[in-house]
Amino acid sequence: MKITAIHTQTIEIPFEKPIGTSIHNITGVAGLLVWVKTDEDVEGESYLWVIGKHKVPVLEAMIKALEPIIINKNPLDTEALYVDMWKEINFLGHKGVTIFGLAAIDWACWDIKGKYYGISVSGLLGRARDRIPAYASGGLWTSMSIEDLQTQATSFVEEGFKAIKMRVGLPDSGMDLERVSAVRETIGPSVDLMVDANQGLTVNQAIKLGRGLEQFNLVWFEEPVQAYDLAGSAMVAAELDTPIASGETEYTRYGFQDMIERRAADILMPDLERVGGVSEWLKVANMAAAVDIPVSPHIFTEHSLQLCGSVSNVNYAEHMPWFVELFQEKIEMIDGDILIPDRPGMGFSFDPEAVRRFSS
Incomplete structure (x- = not known):
C-alpha cells in the first residue's frame, strides 16, 4: 500500500452563545479536516482545530509541506513515517505548528492501519x-x-x-x-x-x-x-x-x-x-x-x-x-x-x- 495524496477541508463550527474562560472569549471553533489517501480502497481521517478561522491556513500549509515526504510511502509503517517527518521539520523546530502538521498525518495513518487490518487502534x-x-x-x-x-x-x-x-x-x-x-x-x-x-x-x-x-x-x-x-x-x-x-x-x-x-x-x-x-x-x-x-x-x-x-x-x-x-x-x-x-x-x-x- 502507498500514500497517494492528502486532502483537506476547512470548517467552522459556531456556538449558540459565546463562552468564557480566564483568558478566552470563544464564539466557535474552526478546524481542518484531513484525509490521507492510498492506492487501495482505504483512507485515513484526522482533524486539527483552532480558535479563529484565520489561523487554519497555516495548518494546511504545514500539512502540505510534509506531503512530499510521505507520498509513495507505506502508511502502515507509522514509526518510519514519523521519523521521516521529524527529520524534515528540524529546521523549523519541534514545537508549534510543525507538530500540528506531523500529528494530523500520523494520526490518519493509524486510522488507515486499523481499517486495513479490520481492527480498532486499541x-x-x-x-x-x-x-x-x-x-x-x-x-x-x-x-x-x-x-x-x-x-x-x-x-x-x-x-x-x-x-x-x-x-x-x-x-x-x-x-x-x-x-x-x-x-x-x-x-x-x-x-x-x-x-x-x-x-x-x-x-x-x-x-x-x-x-x-x-x-x-x-x-x-x-x-x-x-x-x-x-x-x-x-x-x-x-x-x-x-x-x-x-x-x-x-x-x-x-x-x-x-x-x-x-x-x-x-x-x-x-x-x-x-x-x-x-x-x-x-x-x-x-x-x-x-x-x-x-x-x-x-x-x-x-x-x-x-x-x-x-x-x-x-x-x-x-x-x-x-x-x-x-x-x-x-x-x-x-x-x-x-x-x-x-x-x-x-x-x-x-x-x-x-x-x-x-x-x-
Missing part, C-alpha cells in the same frame, strides 16, 4: 479496557452566573456524568470560591469535581486559590499558571494537596519529559494535535506510566477513546461536545463511563453532510 495496540470514566467538560464557564452554573451542573448529573469540570480564574478569588462552593453543594460529595484556570493565574494567585479550593475535595486543579512556566507549576504543585493537571499545551515527549523531571504536574494531559499524533501520545503515556503518573487526554473525545483503551494509566476521558456533529457515529455512555468502540481504525468517521454544512 485492538492493534492491545486493549486495556472497553470503557473509561468521563467528565463533562462542555460547560460551567467563567462567563456564567452562579445560578446558571448550578442549573448546568444539575443537568450534567442528570445526563449520567459522575464527574464534571468547571472553569475558574476570575480576578477575585473569592468569587471563584463562591462559585465552586455553589456547584459542589449542587452536585453533592459523590460526584467528582475538577477545576480549570486555563493558565490565567500567577503562581501566588494559584497557590492562594488552590488553598481555598482544598475544602471541596477536587480531583484536580488544571493549568493554574502559564503552560510554559514549568517552574511555577511545580511550585504550585508542591504547595497544594490537590493534584495539578497540565500538559494540553505541551509538545512531544521531550516537553513532557521536562514536565516530569520538574514535577510540574501530578496528572499529564497530552493533546493529540500538540503532542504529535497517536505515535507520540503513546510514548508520553508510557513515559508517565514508568513513573506512576496518570494521564488524561485533552479534547478530541471521539478519537482519544482508542488511546484511552490502549494504555493502563488513563484516569478520565474528557467529554467535549464541540465536534460531535462532525461524525457519523455517536459517543455511548453508561453509568458515567464512555464506551470505547471496537470499530476499525479510530472508530469514528466524518459525516459528509456535516462536512458540507460546516464548510459553507
